[in-house]
Amino acid sequence: MIAPTxxxxxxxxxxxxxxxxxxxxxxxxxxxKGNDNLVIMxxxxxxxxxxxxxxxxxxGITIVISPLIALMKDQVDGLTTNGIAAxxxxxxxxxxxxxxxxxxxxxxxxxxxxxxxESLSYLENIFNSQTISLIAIDEAHCISSWGHDFRxxxxxxxxxxxxxxxxxxxxxxxxADKATRxxxxxxxxxxxxxxxxxxxDRKNLKLEVxxxxxxxxxxxxxxxxxxxxxGIIYCLSRxxxxxxxxxxxxxxxxxxxxxxxxxxxxxxxxxxxxINDTCQxxxxxxxxxxxxDKSNVRWVIHYNxxxxxxxxxxxxGRAGRxxxxxxxxxxxxxxxxxxxKKFAQSSGNVEVQLAKLDRxxxxxxxxxxxxxxxxxxxxELISEDCGNCDVCTNPPQFFDGTVIAQKALSAVARVxxxxxxxxxxxxxxGAQNNTIYEKGYQELKTYGIAKDIAWLDWKQYITQLINQGxxxxxxxxxxxxxxxxxxxxxxxxxxxVDLANLVEAExxxxxxxxxxxxxxxxxxxxxxxxxxxxxxxxxxxxxxQIFSDATLREMEAERPMSDEEFIRISGVGRVKMMNYGHxxxxxxxxxxNEKKKKRKVDTxxxxxxxxxxxxxxxxxxxxxxxxxxxxxxxxxxxxxGGENIxxxxxxxxxxxxxxxxxxxxxANPETLKPYFEHFQEAMSYNTIRIGLAILNEKKS
Ligand code: ADP
Ligand code: MG
Numbered sequence: 001m002i003a004p005t006x007x008x009x010x011x012x013x014x015x016x017x018x019x020x021x022x023x024x025x026x027x028x029x030x031x032x033k034g035n036d037n038l039v040i041m042x043x044x045x046x047x048x049x050x051x052x053x054x055x056x057x058x059x060g061i062t063i064v065i066s067p068l069i070a071l072m073k074d075q076v077d078g079l080t081t082n083g084i085a086a087x088x089x090x091x092x093x094x095x096x097x098x099x100x101x102x103x104x105x106x107x108x109x110x111x112x113x114x115x116x117x118e119s120l121s122y123l124e125n126i127f128n129s130q131t132i133s134l135i136a137i138d139e140a141h142c143i144s145s146w147g148h149d150f151r152x153x154x155x156x157x158x159x160x161x162x163x164x165x166x167x168x169x170x171x172x173x174x175x176a177d178k179a180t181r182x183x184x185x186x187x188x189x190x191x192x193x194x195x196x197x198x199x200x201d202r203k204n205l206k207l208e209v210x211x212x213x214x215x216x217x218x219x220x221x222x223x224x225x226x227x228x229x230x231g232i233i234y235c236l237s238r239x240x241x242x243x244x245x246x247x248x249x250x251x252x253x254x255x256x257x258x259x260x261x262x263x264x265x266x267x268x269x270x271x272x273x274x275i276n277d278t279c280q281x282x283x284x285x286x287x288x289x290x291x292x293d294k295s296n297v298r299w300v301i302h303y304n305x306x307x308x309x310x311x312x313x314x315x316x317g318r319a320g321r322x323x324x325x326x327x328x329x330x331x332x333x334x335x336x337x338x339x340x341k342k343f344a345q346s347s348g349n350v351e352v353q354l355a356k357l358d359r360x361x362x363x364x365x366x367x368x369x370x371x372x373x374x375x376x377x378x379x380e381l382i383s384e385d386c387g388n389c390d391v392c393t394n395p396p397q398f399f400d401g402t403v404i405a406q407k408a409l410s411a412v413a414r415v416x417x418x419x420x421x422x423x424x425x426x427x428x429x430g431a432q433n434n435t436i437y438e439k440g441y442q443e444l445k446t447y448g449i450a451k452d453i454a455w456l457d458w459k460q461y462i463t464q465l466i467n468q469g470x471x472x473x474x475x476x477x478x479x480x481x482x483x484x485x486x487x488x489x490x491x492x493x494x495x496x497v498d499l500a501n502l503v504e505a506e507x508x509x510x511x512x513x514x515x516x517x518x519x520x521x522x523x524x525x526x527x528x529x530x531x532x533x534x535x536x537x538x539x540x541x542x543x544x545q546i547f548s549d550a551t552l553r554e555m556e557a558e559r560p561m562s563d564e565e566f567i568r569i570s571g572v573g574r575v576k577m578m579n580y581g582h583x584x585x586x587x588x589x590x591x592x593n594e595k596k597k598k599r600k601v602d603t604x605x606x607x608x609x610x611x612x613x614x615x616x617x618x619x620x621x622x623x624x625x626x627x628x629x630x631x632x633x634x635x636x637x638x639x640x641g642g643e644n645i646x647x648x649x650x651x652x653x654x655x656x657x658x659x660x661x662x663x664x665x666x667a668n669p670e671t672l673k674p675y676f677e678h679f680q681e682a683m684s685y686n687t688i689r690i691g692l693a694i695l696n697e698k699k700s
Contacts, residue, residue, distance in 0.1 A: 002032045002057070010053055014082050016551070016573035021046040023198045028054055031134060031168050036161070036193040038140075038185050039172040042200045043317030044295075047172040048075060051136035055112045056084060060131030061105060063123070064114045066138045067151055067290075070271065072114040074293050077541045079112060083575030088114035089122060098122070105130060117153035132167050135160055137188065139290070140171035144183040149290065161189035169193075174314060200313070200378045204320045205328050207370045207389035209363075211463075212333035213456050215303060216244065220251045222301070222329065223281065228526070229298035230274065233283045234315055236304035236336065244303060245283040255281035258288045275542045277533060286311060289318050294542065296549040299327040305336040305364060307343065308356035309377045312363075322550040332364040334421065334463065334473070341475045365467045367396050367500060401499025402490070404453070404461055409470060409487045411446040415439075417482045421473075424481055425458045460502050468497070524591050525556045531587050535580060546580060547571055559588050607634040608643060617650065632686040639693065647690050655683065659691035 007028060011017050020028075023041065027050045030037050041047050055062035066072045072088035079086040087101045087110055104110050105126055115123065126132075137143075143154035161169055169190055175181070185191050210218065219233065235241045238259040248255035256270050256279050273279035275294050282288060283303075300319045306312040312330070320326030337357070344353035363373050371386035385392050411427050412419075419427075426433065427441050430448020441447055453461070462481070465471045470487045474480045489495035529543075529552060536543040547555075551571030560566040566581045567574070610620045617635070621628045632650070639645045662678050669675070675688045 002029065006057070007053070010056060011049070013574050014053070014056060014084055015049060016082075016569070016571040016576060018570055020049075023196050024050055027170070027196050030194050030196070031170060034166075034168055036168055036190040037170040038181065038190065038193040038195045039170060039198075040181060040196065041172070041174060041198040042202055043174045043314055044202060044321035044323075045174070045198050047138070047174075048078075050172065051134060051170050052079065052084070052112065054134055055136075058133035060133035061110055061126070062112045062134040062136060063132060064112055064136045064138060065117055065120075065154075065157060066114050067116065067142050067149070067154070069116070070268075071138075071290075071293065072116070074275075074542065074545070076112075076114060078293075078545045081539075081541055081545050081576060081579075082573050084112070085110045086112040086114070090116050090119055102126070117151065117157055120156065120159075127163065132164055135164065135167055135169045137169070137171040139173060140184050140188070141173040141175035141180055143187050144175075144180045155187065158187050158189050174317065175310070177310070199375075200380055201371070201375055201382070202317060202320070203386070203388065204323055204325050205316055205388075206325065207316075207328055207374070207386075209330045209332050209366075209370070209390060211456070211460055212304075212331035212336070215331050216247045218331075219244070219301060219303075220248065220253065222299075222327075223248070223253055226298065226327075228280070228529070230277065230294070230296055231281050231299040231301065232288065232297060232315075232318060233281060233301045233303050234286060234288075234306070235283060236285075236339065238285060240303060241283040241285055245281075248281060248283070253281060254279055255283055258282050258284040260285065260287045275544075276536065277543045286315065289315060292318065293321065294318075295322040295544045296324075297321070297326070298324075298549075299329070301328075302330040305330070305332055305340060306360060307340050307353070309360050309363060309374065310356075312360065313374060313378075322544075322548040324550050324553065330364060334459075334479075337361055338473070338475060338479050365463070366391060396500035398498040398500055400496060401461070401464075402495075402497045404450070404499060405465055405470065405490050405497035407446065407450050408458075408462055408465055409483060409491050411444075411449075412471065412481050412483055412487075413491065414444045414446050415441065417474075418480055420479045421459065421462055421481055424462070425455055428458060429453070429455060457502055461499060464499050465497075470497070523556070524559075524588065525552055527587055527591055528552045528555055528584060531583050535583065547576070547584075555584060555588065559592060561585060561589050561592070604634040604637050607631055608638050611635065611638075611645070629684070629686060632690075636686070636689060636693070647694050651687055651690050651694070655687055656691050656694065658683070659688060660695055663692070663695060 004025070007025060008018075008020075011020065023039075024046055027037055027039055031051070031054045039047060039050060051062060051064065064075075066075070069088075069090050069092055072090065076086045076088050085104075087104065089098060089101055101110075101113075102125075105113065106129070113126070137157060139149070142149050142151040143157060144150065169188065171184055171188055171190065171193070173184065181195070185193050185195075223231070233241075233244055233255075235244060238261050241257040241259050245255045245257035256273070258267060258270050262270075270279065270282065271288075271292065274282050275292065286306075297319045300316045302312065302315070306315065316328040319328055340357050341354065344350060344357055347353050359377060363370060363377075366373050369385040369392050370389040372382055375382055387393070407428060408424070411424050415424065415427060423435055423441075426436060427444060427447055428450040430442075430451055432442075436442055450458070462471065466473065469484055470490060472482050472484055474482050490497055532543050532546045532552065536546050539546075548571055551569060554569050554571070558565070558569060560569055562585070563577065563581055566572060566585055567577050572581075606624065607620055610623060615623065617628055617631050621631045624631070635645060635650065639647060658679070659675065662675055666674050666678060672685055672688050672692075676683070676685060679688075
């Protein structure tokens with residue numbers, strides 16, 4: 001057992017945090033008891049600290065297995081800025097670089113060593129000569145061929161427990177599914193491991209789904225509202241990533257495409273630019289993301305529907321790792337569903353894939369709290385609606401849509417279930433095009449019976465009818481729309497149909513705009529961000545590794561102006577305070593002083609305006625709820641600043657005479673105090689000051 005105070009002290013000293021996140025402390029304690037541990041925690045949940053903190057306190061060196069070079073580098077950067085001795089060993093390094101690391105290990109200078117499973121063999125001499133304190137296997141789902149990122153080299157890792165039966169082993173992943181979890185434990189030979197399963201709820205992520213109409217325009221508006229915020233746009237195809245990136249660039253947005261088809265070098269550079277905040281938006285296939293622990297991704301957009309909820313949740317999980325409110329937006333279209341069904345049908349495991357796609361679609365079509373549906377998928381039940389998804393904040397309003405439903409269903413009946421959605425809508429709206437004329441649909445009774453409803457609105461109503469089970473899409477027959485048995489009740493038995501009012505994304509956006517104050521480029525946050533960028537460029541470390549957005553936000557709110565105040569900010573540990581405290585404190589102080597100065601200028605200006613209106617000092621004081629003395633000093637400042645002010649009205653003749661006499665008697669002293677004492681404190685400093693100003697002006 002280890003004393004809880006030591007753990008919290010280490011957490012603050014090295015990572016700058018005051019409190020553990022859920023399960024972190026429990027997991028760390030379990031390591032100290034010598035247990036093996038399997039940790040299931042969502043992306044951004046805070047898995048790294050679970051092994052990094054014990055590594056600091058335990059004797060010897062902790063070995064961390066991590067699948068990607070980028071990921072290792074990132075974590076080592078993070079540890080180093082916090083003053084924790086860590087390094088990584090992989091095939092990208094030269095022999096000299098590797099020798100240096102080995103030397104450090106021999107000298108007992110490293111607490112953590114990151115490496116890829118492929119490089120395990122390099123470690124034999126370390127294994128033979130060093131005390132291994134802990135073995136951590138990050139992204140442990142890579143070991144399971146059932147998981148979504150299977151890496152053959154991970155399967156060798158079962159060896160570690162056999163080689164080091166007494167060294168605690170910890171495996172960590174964000175993959176929730178039970179079969180994969182058990183597979184991980186058995187392959188790693190830790191079947192008796194303690195399992196720690198965290199809640200998958202990420203409350204700071206706002207969930208939103210919109211119909212995929214005019215996506216580019218919606219995205220441009222979305223980004224325009226968030227001028228400095230980093231975000232990722234996931235697309236289904238490489239081509240789409242390029243198209244979207246190009247359109248955004250045309251709208252002056254700093255966006256770049258990323259997919260497996262672009263050169264390795266360019267990919268690395270794009271990733272680096274994004275991590276370093278020099279590229280704002282990445283339009284990517286799902287190849288992008290693993291290996292990126294950037295904590296200030298502020299939003300994630302899915303341009304296309306993802307193929308399952310696991311993938312979707314992992315992708316949106318990349319937003320808001322720092323815990324600050326972050327946005328997610330999913331565009332939903334039937335075109336995507338059709339495409340994904342085709343993919344699923346050509347995959348190995350058709351039924352499972354299709355079932356997963358169905359769940360994804362149900363989520364996108366949901367008319368009740370989306371978070372409930374998501375968490376439910378991961379086997380977690382919440383009793384309250386979340387209040388942070390589009391359905392909760394803007395619940396659908398239902399109306400009697402029976403007539404609309406009857407029109408749509410009878411149009412489907414009239415074309416004998418032989419047409420896809422688009423043609424059915426064309427019939428309803430009386431469109432004039434080839435298909436219509438070739439098939440003679442202009443003769444149908446339903447032709448043009450619902451011109452009053454816009455094309456895109458029809459699409460949404462028909463989607464609702466599909467979701468309610470009145471229509472279905474025959475994916476095997478070119479996506480023809482078919483009536484179901486339920487449809488007959490609507491057409492022939494007066495069955496009523498409720499439809500949800502359509503939300504107009506644009507209208508909603510306008511309203512939000514009114515509510516939301518524009519972000520100021522000159523806010524303290526932006527200035528602190530600039531300092532952070534400067535330091536990160538100089539040190540060649542990602543900006544978010546210097547301080548997270550959450551930490552900068554707290555600095556903005558608390559305005560620490562001394563070391564004691566600075567170290568109280570969450571995310572500031574001892575080493576970061578020593579290295580960066582000065583630069584940030586300095587900026588906070590100068591920002592605050594500028595603000596004060598500006599406020600002062602503003603306040604004298606207001607007094608002047610009232611003076612010009614002819615108010616007396618007392619009246620101005622009353623109006624402004626300030627002391628008369630303060631107003632006096634404003635007036636005096638204005639007078640010295642050259643404003644046209646007649647000081648004579650603020651002093652009576654008798655006082656002015658007394659001051660003149662005193663000036664002669666006291667032989668014109670340089671300060672005011674002799675006058676004050678001369679009048680035995682009966683005349684105020686302000687009156688003396690004004691009197692002297694008048695007398696001196698007369699003289700000159
Ligand atoms: P995961 O590996 O589970 O995706 P990370 O370990 O990368 O998550 O942690 C995500 C973010 O949360 C990081 O920025 C990390 O510094 C931060 N974090 C971790 N633990 C805490 C804590 N106790 N308090 C505040 N922030 C934390
Ligand atoms: Mg991680």
